[in-house]
Amino acid sequence: MKIKDFLSTIINRLIDWRQRSREHSLRDAIEELIEEDNCSATQSIARDEREILGNVLSLKDTQVQSIMIPRIDIVSIQNAAKIEELMSLFVEKQRSSIVVYQGTIDNVIGVIYLKDVANWFYMNKPFNLSVFVKDVLFIPPAMQILDLLLKMKETGIKIAVVIDEYGGVDGLVSFRDLVEEIIGDIQDAEEMKQQSRRVVKMTDGVVIVDAQSTFEEIQKYGGIEIIPEDNSIETIAGMISHITGTVPVKGELVDCQRQNLEFEILDADPRRVKSVKIRKKYISHIHVSEERQNENL
Numbered sequence: 001m002k003i004k005d006f007l008s009t010i011i012n013r014l015i016d017w018r019q020r021s022r023e024h025s026l027r028d029a030i031e032e033l034i035e036e037d038n039c040s041a042t043q044s045i046a047r048d049e050r051e052i053l054g055n056v057l058s059l060k061d062t063q064v065q066s067i068m069i070p071r072i073d074i075v076s077i078q079n080a081a082k083i084e085e086l087m088s089l090f091v092e093k094q095r096s097s098i099v100v101y102q103g104t105i106d107n108v109i110g111v112i113y114l115k116d117v118a119n120w121f122y123m124n125k126p127f128n129l130s131v132f133v134k135d136v137l138f139i140p141p142a143m144q145i146l147d148l149l150l151k152m153k154e155t156g157i158k159i160a161v162v163i164d165e166y167g168g169v170d171g172l173v174s175f176r177d178l179v180e181e182i183i184g185d186i187q188d189a190e191e192m193k194q195q196s197r198r199v200v201k202m203t204d205g206v207v208i209v210d211a212q213s214t215f216e217e218i219q220k221y222g223g224i225e226i227i228p229e230d231n232s233i234e235t236i237a238g239m240i241s242h243i244t245g246t247v248p249v250k251g252e253l254v255d256c257q258r259q260n261l262e263f264e265i266l267d268a269d270p271r272r273v274k275s276v277k278i279r280k281k282y283i284s285h286i287h288v289s290e291e292r293q294n295e296n297l
Helices: 003-020 026-039 047-058 083-093 114-120 145-155 175-183 189-197 215-222 236-244 285-296
Strands: 076-078 097-101 108-113 137-139 159-163 169-174 199-201 207-210 253-256 261-268 273-280
Touching (some): 076 083, 083 114, 097 159, 137 145, 145 159, 169 175, 199 215, 207 215, 236 261
Parallel strands (some): 076 097
Antiparallel strands (some): 159 169
16 A cells, blocks of 8 residues: 555544544544554554554654744745736745735735646636635644644645734644655655755865755755754754854854854845855864974975
8 A cells, every 4th residue: 555545544544533532532543543453354554554653653742833834934925916926936936835815924815726826827717816725724833733634634725824822824834744744754856856956065065055954954965964053953044043143144154163164154134044155174283283294394
């Protein structure tokens, strides 16, 4: 059974089980699912599928705020936008869906999918963005991942907007984000190319990166190992802000003495760093020794 089909089957069974036993927890549902299979004469759950179920159980207390796309990174557009603006944004951001808002981002009215807009080109009708807007879920940041997974399956809505206590938009979570938490990162060939472009290794050993690149990406594509100053830091932008205590400006040099690295800010705005040049500092006692040898000659 394919992983996608297996997940769909599992989710459907969990929904059915929850409807029959509202007083039990989701953890109980999954554990009963495994127990039923153990007692069956012909076990239907393979080893890799059991691992996935184990991953589901391990996420029982994980909240959506830990995996959501932050507000600043949400790709969105005004509900009055023209078709040219919309298609330009789809191409520029390389997204299959875009959040639609009225007035400000805090007033999200839905989401628009590229596949739906593509069909419009064959309709021979005036463009009206609102016709293509689909519903989204509005959820609190403390909602558990598994509860959201089941909610999406029950409603068929695959995008959830995370709302803070004041009613403002805090972030966004997609069905794909949830699935990736269970079975790991899902990437196609084009996405892998895009990821490698975020980290460019120059011939002189300097590495230019998108500031949202992770340390794993930088090591994989740039060949530089960077150990975060704090375990909660995931991106190079986060590490730079941790070192400086502020958002550095374009052209600023940030010294990371502990790891013999220097970060040059290539692009930034008042809210965040956008791109960084990373270089190793090669001044060491070895070069000093070589200079002394030359002086003795």
